[in-house]
Amino acid sequence: MNRGKKDWKKKRLFRQALARILQKLVNKPLLSAPHTGALKTIAILAQEKYGDAILLTPLLKSLKKEFPETEIHLFTFNKTIAEFFNTDSNIAVIHNVKGNPISYFKGIFCQKFDVLFNTKDHPSTSFLINSLLIRARYRVGIDNEFHRNLYNYLIDIDYHSPVALKNCGLMTFLGKSVAQELCRPYLPPKPVSEKITQFLETSVLEGAIGINISAGGPTRYWTEQNWEIFINAFPEQKIIVLSSPDDLEAKRKLEHTCSTIIASPPTTNLYEAGLIVEKLLLLVTPDTAMVHIASCFNTPVVGLFGKARQDLSRFKPFLIDYAMVVSPTQSVHDITANNVIDAVKKQLQR
Template identity: 55%
Template sequence: MKQKDWKRKRRFRQAFARLIGKVRNKPRGKGPYEGPKNSFIILAQEKFGDAILLTPLLKNLKSRFPGASLEIVAFSKAVYGFFRSDTRVDAVHYAKGKPWRYAQKVLFRKFDILFNTKDHPSTNFLLQTLLVRARCKVGIDNEYHAGIYDYLAETDFHSPIALKNCSLLGVLGAPLVPEECRPYIPPMPVSEAVRRFLGELEEGSLYGVNISAGSPKRYWTGESWRKFVDAFPEERFVVLCSPGDAQQKKRLEEACGNIVPSPETGNIHEAELITKKLKALVTPDTAMVHVASCANTPVIGLYGKAPQDLSRFSPFLVDYRMVVSSTALVRNIDAGAVAKAFRDLRGY
């Protein structure tokens, strides 16, 4: 999207949010919400990384309110599929699916608590806030949510997203314990090839590199990955990637003698199972950073020069190093800088 178009859409979203706030003009709730907490409906953000960072909230809600139902509204098919396999979630609804089915399952019902996980105005999320009926509607505190929600969860803009999501607990009078906010990956199918590889893989014997990323500006180059791996001939590596980068994975495996060939992973759960056995993972700023948090595996994250990404989407509850580009593009990170961070993480 061109910068000009992006700014125009942002101004529209902000104006739309201000209009809703003026029309609804809800007074901001004080103190913890003391009403019923038997049913929650949560508006989930659109990417895999967002979904992973929502899981700490689901875990805490089920722990503190074990009899409550948790339902998710998903705005992408990827997130819809992710939460369908989560046993903590009672139902997942695709907002962009069949309208009549969505109305029956969501809009014709009433929930105790609605929570919007976005901390900035979003047209789709604001529309669902208006359409979904709930006794208490909670948003994350920002100037564009004023007047729209019954309660606003207070959290610093640069807080890690996992903790930002868990700020709902404060509204409910349930103290937030950061150590209880490690994310997780729901169980998913595991192929026979991955099972065999895991059975043969000695825990802590390999390092991992993830070569895939969620957007072009977050990719590191194949040449840089090769330089990095070649700098450590005494170590053994395994390459992880999404299906679209399978050919690049194969080229790296063939080019570097210290890369152990591995089967392609069919889902993010398989990637997590491999990550759990690694000594550490090197990855661009993408969902695999948060998979490492789930697996409690040390991580080296490659980031573009964007302060909000460095603070909000940094590795969480794991030992880590961050290597930051001098520009918005991860590909501008020098392989030597990553090698330096790798030596530092290894401790020798």
């Protein structure tokens, strides 16, 4: 076992031990009936990655629709997610736990919320502590053995359910139901550069497919060689390359090397990337936030996934036409180019 796995195991054991201690100390009574009282304010603990943030938006949309006068307070745990949501009109206040201590302490000490919701379905040190520190009449979590006795209400949903549906499970506690087809995520609007605006106004995106070469971790990247093989397999197909700023050099290299690629301006935020994805015929991407951006705009996707059941079930493409190409290992780079080519051909035929 390498050092990274050992550290991860130690952290997991610590979180579980902390949860066990808190369970004995807190021992909250469990409610079985939905909430029926006033709902003036609700506190939601937002997870730390872009994909999780995108999959939280269906709940925000549903809450605002059913309870338009309710103030939604979002507690974030890094600057990136605070900035992602700072233009979301469904949210009243953002409290950045690790970035704005004044706002954070006002949130936990100067206000009592009607409901608090922990979006994680597993024990997390920060989320458990904040679930207890933030003052709320009712605390809601997703059912698992380490959440029992810590929350007034536990959402009973299968661990392998799509995360968007898990988040919308909060609505059951509030006496509302949300149909799956209404749980499509969205992207909060962001500024769009003049270059992207001009690019979107051209006709080059008509009939184009997109490839996203970026990913959230080293095991989720596909190799540049495989991308080149894939691109060359579609000599008549217009292709757009999307990437994060960190992979801009690789994007430019592919654009220079492969004649079928249409050069595009770099995107500076996920919203700009989403506006391009919206116009695509199809998106090919590793398992990353771009899968969920495709869901926002109902764009078909071919997703490249490692062999991990929880990723294949919980974070699969949602409410869109899709194909999943699964690696024989935990690493996306072990997927062959031919497997992806075949999957894309089938999607294009459809």
